Amino acid sequence: MTTTADRSRSRSQTAPPRRFDWTLLLAVLGVAGLLALSLVTGVYDIAGADDGAEMFGITRVPRTIALVLAGAAMAMSGLVMQLLTQNRFVEPSTTGTTEWAGLGLLAALVLFPSSSILVKMACAVVAAFFGTMVFFAFLRRVSVRSSLIVPIVGIMLGAVVSSISTFFALQTDMLQNLGVWFAGSFTSVIKGQYEVLWVVAVVAVAVFVLADRLTVAGLGEDVATNVGLNYRRIMLIGTGLVAIATGVVTVVVGNLPFLGLIVPNVVSMFRGDNLRSNLPWVCLLGIAIVTACDLLGRVIIMPFEVPVSLILGVLGAAVFIVLLLRKRRYG
Numbered sequence: 355m356t357t358t359a360d361r362s363r364s365r366s367q368t369a370p371p372r373r374f375d376w377t378l379l380l381a382v383l384g385v386a387g388l389l390a391l392s393l394v395t396g397v398y399d400i401a402g403a404d405d406g407a408e409m410f411g412i413t414r415v416p417r418t419i420a421l422v423l424a425g426a427a428m429a430m431s432g433l434v435m436q437l438l439t440q441n442r443f444v445e446p447s448t449t450g451t452t453e454w455a456g457l458g459l460l461a462a463l464v465l466f467p468s469s470s471i472l473v474k475m476a477c478a479v480v481a482a483f484f485g486t487m488v489f490f491a492f493l494r495r496v497s498v499r500s501s502l503i504v505p506i507v508g509i510m511l512g513a514v515v516s517s518i519s520t521f522f523a524l525q526t527d528m529l530q531n532l533g534v535w536f537a538g539s540f541t542s543v544i545k546g547q548y549e550v551l552w553v554v555a556v557v558a559v560a561v562f563v564l565a566d567r568l569t570v571a572g573l574g575e576d577v578a579t580n581v582g583l584n585y586r587r588i589m590l591i592g593t594g595l596v597a598i599a600t601g602v603v604t605v606v607v608g609n610l611p612f613l614g615l616i617v618p619n620v621v622s623m624f625r626g627d628n629l630r631s632n633l634p635w636v637c638l639l640g641i642a643i644v645t646a647c648d649l650l651g652r653v654i655i656m657p658f659e660v661p662v663s664l665i666l667g668v669l670g671a672a673v674f675i676v677l678l679l680r681k682r683r684y685g
Contacts, residue, residue, distance in 0.1 A: 381638050388645045392418045395649055397657040412545045420543040420551055421645045424607050427554035427599040429640025430561050430633070432614015437572035437629070438592050439493070442622070443505040443677065445614030446482075446600045450512035452611075454485025455597075455604040456532070457519045464526045471605060475550055479601030485515065486593050502678070538608030538663035540648055551606050557599045558637065560591075565630045568592055572629075609663050612670020613644060619677055643669075 393414050400406035400414065432445035439449075446452045458481025462474040489508055523532040561568070570578050571588045578585040603610065617640045621632050644662065647669065651660040 378634060378638075381635070381642075385638050385642050385645070388642055388649070389418050389422065392421060392645055392649060395652055413543075416545050416548045417540050417543045417648075418645075420540055420548045420607060421648055422641050423551040423554050424540075424603045424610065425613070425641040425644035426558055426637040427603055427640075428610050428613045428644075429617035429636050430558055430614075431596045431599045433618040433629070433632075433636050434561060434568060434592050434596050435614065436618055437568050438490075438589060439504060440572055440574065441504045442619055443502065443615065443674075444508060445612070445618075446596060447512070447609065447611045448505040448615060449486060449489045449508035450515055451482050451486045451489070451596065451600050452604060452609055453512040453515040453519065455479070455482035455601045456609070457481050457485075457515055457522070458601065459605055460519055460522055460528060460532060463528060463531060464522075471547070471550055475553075475602055475605045478605050479598050482601045482604070483594060483597035485511075486597055490589070490593070534608070537661040538610050538666075539651075539659065539661040540607060541659055541661075543606065548606055550602060553602050554599045557595050560595055562630075562633060564588070564591065564595075565633060569629045608661075610644065611663055611667045612674065613640060613666055615677075616643060616670055616673045619673070 393410075394400075396414065398406075398409055398413070400410045403409070428446070435444050435446065435449060435451075436442055446455075455478040458478040459474055461481070462469060462477035466473055466477075489511060492507065492511070493504065519532060520529070523529040567583060567588050570581060570583050571585060571592065575585045578588070617636055618632075621635045621639060625632055625635060644666070647665040648662045651662050651665055654660050
């Protein structure tokens with residue numbers, strides 16, 4: 355009779371040796387280089403000014419930390435949304451989640467004008483969660499024959515919510531605040547105003563922990579239920595994680611369009627669809643893209659800045675078109 359110890363020893367002998375992933379190490383070093391460049395790029399002379407070290411701690415360090423947290427969070431949110439909807443063309447800005455978070459933030463600014471950033475964040479998160487559930491409810495009631503219809507439905511819902519936000523802002527004289535939010539930028543990220551972004555680090559850890567369950571949920575309700583997974587519960591948890599990440603990033607930074615669409619698709623093209631092994635790459639590529647776009651926005655018309663959302667929008671639209679053409683070509 356073969357004992358458990360024998361079987362374990364046999365598996366350890368037959369299993370292929372675990373190799374060190376040099377490509378991941380090179381990717382980490384590349385992202386670290388971009389972050390170091392972010393720390394030394396800017397109009398203010400931190401090396402020559404008397405208060406350079408103080409300004410470095412007040413502006414450059416918080417901005418770089420915000421790039422890391424926001425880039426990783428939005429990239430992972432896009433990956434989770436694509437799993438939950440079984441569609442590669444969705445992410446928070448193509449499902450209306452970002453627009454709902456903006457509406458929640460606007461409501462907080464009007465109803466509680468002197469409230470803390472935590473109250474604004476809570477309103478944005480609740481609105482984002484509600485809006486995402488509306489999107490899922492709509493999808494469950496409509497027979498969708500083409501995967502391209504899903505993001506179109508989300509973009510249409512987002513446009514309706516955005517129109518309501520604009521009307522609401524016009525009536526309450528908050529149109530300028532809405533414009534600042536649409537122009538997502540890291541310019542205003544300074545010490546004392548970005549710390550709530552650490553909440554999305556908790557979201558990232560939760561996605562790592564739930565990676566296997568989210569993968570099974572991505573196979574569909576029937577498969578997930580047959581293997582003993584509580585499908586509805588994991589859908590609620592996944593939607594909640596996406597809503598928290600989107601709401602917090604919206605309050606602190608603003609809209610970062612298409613980041614969650616670009617990153618998971620590029621990673622999937624080169625590495626396949628293994629969620630757990632792709633997660634570190636999704637985080638790294640999300641950080642790299644948002645940092646590179648922010649650096650470009652800082653230097654392109656120096657000493658002024660171009661909002662990072664503008665560059666991400668152009669880049670994301672180009673990638674979106676490429677994905678559509680690939681789907682038409684390969685099916």
